[in-house]
Amino acid sequence: xxxxxxxxxxxxxxxxxxxxxxxxxxxxxxxxxxxxxxxxxxxxxxxxxxxxxxxxxxxxxxxxxxxxxxxxxxxxxxxxxxxxxxxxxxxxxxxxxxxxxxxxxxxxxxxxxxxxxxxxxxxxxxxxxxxxxxxxxxxxxxxxxxxxxxxxxxxxxxxxxxxxxxxxxxxxxxxxxxxxxxxxxxxxxxxxxxxxxxxxxxxxxxxxxxxxxxxxxxxxxxxxxxxxxxxxxxxxxxxxxxxxxxxxxxxxxxxxxxxxxxxxxxxxxxxxxxxxxxxxxxxxxxxxxxxxxxxxxxxxxxxxxxxxxxxxxxxxxxxxxxxxxxxxxxxxxxxxxxxxxxxxxxxxxxxxxxxxxxxxxxxxxxxxxxxxxxxxxxxxxxxxxxxxxxxxxxxxxxxxxxxxxxxxxxxxxxxxxxxx
Amino acid sequence: xxxxxxxxxxxxxxxxxxxxxxxxxxxxxxxxxxxxxxxxxxxxxxxxxxxxxxxxxxxxxxxxxxxxxxxxxxxxxxxxxxxxxxxxxxxxxxxxxxxxxxxxxxxxxxxxxxxxxxxxxxxxxxxxxxxxxxxxxxxxxxxxxxxxxxxxxxxxxxxxxxxxxxxxxxxxxxxxxxxxxxxxxxxxxxxxxxxxxxxxxxxxxxxxxxxxxxxxxxxxxxxxxxxxxxxxxxxxxxxxxxxxxxxxxxxxxxxxxxxxxxxxxxxxxxxxxxxxxxxxxxxxxxxxxxxxxxxxxxxxxxxxxxxxxxxxxxxxxxxxxxxxxxxxxxxxxxxxxxxxxxxxxxxxxxxxxxxxxxxxxxxxxxxxxxxxxxxxxxxxxxxxxxxxxxxxxxxxxxxxxxxxxxxxxxxxxxxxxxxx
Numbered sequence: 084x085x086x087x088x089x090x091x092x093x094x095x096x097x098x099x100x101x102x103x104x105x106x107x108x109x110x111x112x113x114x115x116x117x118x119x120x121x122x123x124x125x126x127x128x129x130x131x132x133x134x135x136x137x138x139x140x141x142x143x144x145x146x147x148x149x150x151x152x153x154x155x156x157x158x159x160x161x162x163x164x165x166x167x168x169x170x171x172x173x174x175x176x177x178x179x180x181x182x183x184x185x186x187x188x189x190x191x192x193x194x195x196x197x198x199x200x201x202x203x204x205x206x207x208x209x210x211x212x213x214x215x216x217x218x219x220x221x222x223x224x225x226x227x228x229x230x231x232x233x234x235x236x237x238x239x240x241x242x243x244x245x246x247x248x249x250x251x252x253x254x255x256x257x258x259x260x261x262x263x264x265x266x267x268x269x270x271x272x273x274x275x276x277x278x279x280x281x282x283x284x285x286x287x288x289x290x291x292x293x294x295x296x297x298x299x300x301x302x303x304x305x306x307x308x309x310x311x312x313x314x315x316x317x318x319x320x321x322x323x324x325x326x327x328x329x330x331x332x333x334x335x336x337x338x339x340x341x342x343x344x345x346x347x348x349x350x351x352x353x354x355x356x357x358x359x360x361x362x363x364x365x366x367x368x369x370x371x372x373x374x375x376x377x378x379x380x381x382x383x384x385x386x387x388x389x390x391x392x393x394x395x396x397x398x399x400x401x402x403x404x405x406x407x408x409x410x411x412x413x414x415x416x417x418x419x420x421x422x423x424x425x426x427x428x429x430x431x432x433x434x435x436x437x438x439x440x441x442x443x444x445x446x447x448x449x450x451x452x453x454x455x456x457x458x459x460x461x462x463x464x465x466x467x468x469x470x471x472x473x474x475x476x477x478x479x480x481x482x483x484x485x486x487x488x489x490x491x492x493x494x495x496x497x498x499x500x501x502x503x
Numbered sequence: 504x505x506x507x508x509x510x511x512x513x514x515x516x517x518x519x520x521x522x523x524x525x526x527x528x529x530x531x532x533x534x535x536x537x538x539x540x541x542x543x544x545x546x547x548x549x550x551x552x553x554x555x556x557x558x559x560x561x562x563x564x565x566x567x568x569x570x571x572x573x574x575x576x577x578x579x580x581x582x583x584x585x586x587x588x589x590x591x592x593x594x595x596x597x598x599x600x601x602x603x604x605x606x607x608x609x610x611x612x613x614x615x616x617x618x619x620x621x622x623x624x625x626x627x628x629x630x631x632x633x634x635x636x637x638x639x640x641x642x643x644x645x646x647x648x649x650x651x652x653x654x655x656x657x658x659x660x661x662x663x664x665x666x667x668x669x670x671x672x673x674x675x676x677x678x679x680x681x682x683x684x685x686x687x688x689x690x691x692x693x694x695x696x697x698x699x700x701x702x703x704x705x706x707x708x709x710x711x712x713x714x715x716x717x718x719x720x721x722x723x724x725x726x727x728x729x730x731x732x733x734x735x736x737x738x739x740x741x742x743x744x745x746x747x748x749x750x751x752x753x754x755x756x757x758x759x760x761x762x763x764x765x766x767x768x769x770x771x772x773x774x775x776x777x778x779x780x781x782x783x784x785x786x787x788x789x790x791x792x793x794x795x796x797x798x799x800x801x802x803x804x805x806x807x808x809x810x811x812x813x814x815x816x817x818x819x820x821x822x823x824x825x826x827x828x829x830x831x832x833x834x835x836x837x838x839x840x841x842x843x844x845x846x847x848x849x850x851x852x853x854x855x856x857x858x859x860x861x862x863x864x865x866x867x868x869x870x871x872x873x874x875x876x877x878x879x880x881x882x883x884x885x886x887x888x889x890x891x892x893x894x895x896x897x898x899x900x901x902x903x904x905x906x907x908x909x910x911x912x913x914x915x916x917x918x919x920x921x922x923x
Contacts, residue, residue: 104558104559110559112561114561118557118561118562120561121553125553126553126554129549129789133545134524136736137538137541137736138524138526138540138546139526141530141534141538141873142537142538142875143863175599175784176595176758176784177785178759178783179756179783182783205759206759206768206769206770207758207784210758210772213757213772214755214757214772218753218757219639219755227770309785315788316564316565316785316789317784317785317786317787317789318787319787335638336598336599337631337633337637337638338599338630338631339625339627339630342626342630347878348626348877348878349626350622350626350629352630352634363602364596364597364598364599364737365596365729365736365737367737367738367739367789368736368737368790369735369738369787369789369793370787370789370790371737453561453563455562457768458768
C-alpha cells in the first residue's frame with residue numbers, strides 16, 4: 084500500500100480527480116471504460132443549458148448556441164484522435180454511424196466481396212456488419228478472425244486476409260473484453276497496399292490511448308463519447324472520414340441536417356460534400372452539449388500524459404494481480420505487452436460473476452467496488468487516469484484476494500442482473 | 504382586449520402555464536410548434552439525473568433507471584397518439600426513424616413501384632424518401648401531390664393515386680407551413696383498400712390534436728417530441744408500427760439494442776420480433792429522460808381538452824387577423840375549417856421576413872414577440888394551449904398591425920438569420 088500512496092503522491096495528473104463529482108469515498112469506481120464519471124463543469128453547463136438556453140432563450144438558442152455545437156465538439160474530438168476538424172462528425176449512435184460508413188465503403192468497393200473483422204470486436208459492430216450483408220449486400224461475406232475467447236489477435240491473420248477482394252476491414256482499436264490493442268499503423272499500411280478501406284472503432288480507445296488517424300492514413304472510424312471521454316450516459320457518438328474520401332463515399336441516409344442549405348427548406352435534396360453529409364436529424368442538444376467538458380479535460384491533461392499514467396497504472400495492476408490474485412485461481416485476460424494493451428485490465432476467474440457481485444454489493448461493511456463483468460468469466464478493471472488512483476487499484480486487488488481467499492462470493496447468487 | 508381577458512379567465516387549462524419556466528413577461532412566445540417551453544418538472548428531473556443517477560449511482564443507473572426509460576416513455580407517447588404501448592419506440596431522430604420504416608415498407612411491397620407524398624410534407628421527410636429511392640430502390644418513383652405554396656391539399660388527389668401499384672403513402676398529418684390537417688381516417692381507409700402502407704409524420708400533431716392511430720388502422724408513424732410535447736431541443740423522436748406489421752417489416756439497421764438478448768453479447772444477431780427491433784444504439788439518456796415531464800402534462804390535461812382550447816384560440820386568432828391584419832396586406836395561410844387545421848396559424852405578407860424580425864427584435868421598448876418564419880412569406884403563430892393565453896394572441900396581432908401600419912419593419916434588414 085505504501086508503494087501505491089507514493090505513486091499517487093508523485094502523480095502529475097492527480098489534480099484532475101477533484102474536477103469530477105466524487106461525492107464520497109464509499110464507492111471505488113473502476114468502470115470508467117463503460118461509463119465515465121461526471122465532470123463538475125458538466126453540472127454547471129447542463130444547468131445553464133436548461134435554465135438559460137432552453138428556458139429563457141428558447142428557439143433563439145439555435146442561432147446563439149446550438150447550431151455551432153456539433154462543429155465545435157467535433158473539432159475537439161478530432162484533436163483527441165489525431166484527425167482534422169473537418170474530418171469528424173459528432174451525433175447519432177456508434178451503431179448508426181458504423182452503418183453509414185460501412186454502407187458507403189461497401190457501395191464504393193462494389194467489386195470486392197469480403198469484409199474482414201475479428202471476433203474480439205464489439206458484438207454491436209458485428210451485428211451492423213451482418214445486417215448490412217443480409218439486408219443490402221447479400222453477395223458479400225464476413226470473415227471473422229479468431230475466437231471470442233481469445234486475448235490476443237494475431238495481426239498477421241488479419242493482414243493475410245487483406246487482398247484485392249477485400250472491401251473493408253473493421254476492427255476495434257482496443258477490444259472491449261481483453262483490452263488487446265492493434266498496431267494501427269501496421270494494419271492501415273497493409274490495408275492501403277491492398278486498397279482495402281480500414282474502419283476503426285475507437286470506443287475503448289478515444290481519450291485513453293493516443294490515436295493517430297491522419298498519420299496512419301486511416302480511412303474511417305467511429306466511436307462513443309461516454310467511456311473515457313466522460314460524455315454522459317448514451318452521449319452522442321462520432322465518426323471520422325479521411326478528407327479525400329468524403330466526396331467518394333455515400334451516406335445512404337439523406338437527412339436535412341446533411342443538406343447543403345437545411346434552412347432553405349428546399350424540397351430537393353442537395354447533400355453536403357464535406358463531413359457534414361453524415362448529419363441526419365436534429366441533434367440531441369442536451370446529450371450533445373454535455374460531452375464538451377469531458378473533452379476539454381482530456382485536451383488539457385494531454386493524451387500522451389494520460390497514456391503514460393494509464394500504462395504505469397495497468398503495469399502496477401498487473402504486478403498486483405500476479406502477486407495476489409493468480410495464486411487465488413485468477414488468470415490475466417489482458418495482453419501483458421504495453422504496446423498491445425489499452426487502458427483496462429481484465430482478470431478471469433471461473434467464479435468471476437459472483438466475485439464481481441461481491442465487490443459491488445459487499446455484505447460486510449467494506450467499501451463498494453465497481454468494476455464490470457463480461458460473460459463468461461471476465462472482470463474488467465477500468466483504469467481512467469483522470470480520476471483513478473494507484474491506491475484504488477491496490478484496494479481493489481486486496482479486496483478481490485479477500486473475496487476469493489475467504490470464499491465470500493459463495494453467498495451471492497448467479498441470477499443475472501441486466502447490465503453488470 | 505377585454506374579450507381576450509374574459510376568455511383567459513374562463514380557460515380551464517390556464518393553470519398549466521405556471522408549470523412551465525416562464526421567468527418574466529418580457530417575452531411573448533408563439534413558437535411552441537417549433538421548440539416547446541421548459542416544464543418546471545424537467546428542471547428537477549435533469550438535476551436529479553445528473554447529480555444522483557450519473558454522478559452518484561454511475562453505471563448502476565442502467566439497471567436501476569435507464570433501461571426502463573425508453574419503454575416507459577414510449578408507453579406515454581402511445582397513449583397520446585392513440586396506439587398501444589407495444590406499438591411505439593422512442594429514440595433516434597425523426598429522419599432516421601422514417602428511414603427505418605420507409606425502407607421496411609418498400610422492401611415489403613417489392614412489387615409496387617410508387618410512393619405518394621405531398622409537397623406540404625416536411626422537406627426533411629422528402630429528402631429521406633428521395634434518398635431511399637436513389638440509394639436503395641432505384642426502380643421506385645416518388646409522386647408528390649400539389650405545390651409547396653399551397654395551403655390545402657385536395658385529399659381526393661391523394662386518394663386517386665393510391666392503387667395496387669402504390670407501396671407507401673407518406674404524409675404529415677398536420678403540415679408544417681400552412682397547418683393543414685388531413686382526415687386521417689379517410690386516407691387510412693383508402694390506403695387499406697388498395698393495400699398501400701400509410702405512414703404519418705406526427706411532428707406537428709402529437710400533443711396538439713387527437714391522433715387515433717389504432718382506430719384508423721394506421722400502419723406506420725414517426726414524429727418528434729420537441730414541439731407540442733415539450734421534450735427539449737433535439738429530444739429523441741418516436742416511431743409507431745401497427746402490431747400485426749411488426750414481424751413482417753424489416754429494420755435494415757441491426758443494432759445491439761434491437762437484439763433479443765443485448766447483454767449476452769452474443770456474436771450472432773437475433774432481432775426482436777416486437778417493436779424493440781427498431782432500437783439501434785445506446786439511447787441518449789439525458790435527452791430522452793427530459794421528455795417525460797412534458798408527456799405527463801399532456802396526459803393530465805387530456806388531449807381532447809387541449810384540442811378544444813387550441814381550436815378556440817385559433818378561431819379567435821383568425822378573427823383578429825381578419826379584423827386587424829388583412830386590411831394591412833396580410834393573407835391567411837391556414838385552412839379556416841376547424842377539422843382541417845392543426846394548432847398553429849400562418850399569416851403571409853410580402854414583408855413577412857422583416858415583420859417577423861421586427862417582432863423578435865423590437866427597437867422601441869415594446870415586448871419581444873417570438874413567432875417563426877418560413878420562406879418565402881410565412882409567419883407562423885404557434886398556439887400551445889398549455890401555456891399560450893388569449894391575451895398573448897391579442898397582443899401579437901395588435902403589434903403586427905402596428906409594425907405594418909407604421910411600417911416599422913422598414914428599419915430591419917433582409918439578411919438571413921440561420922434559423923428564424
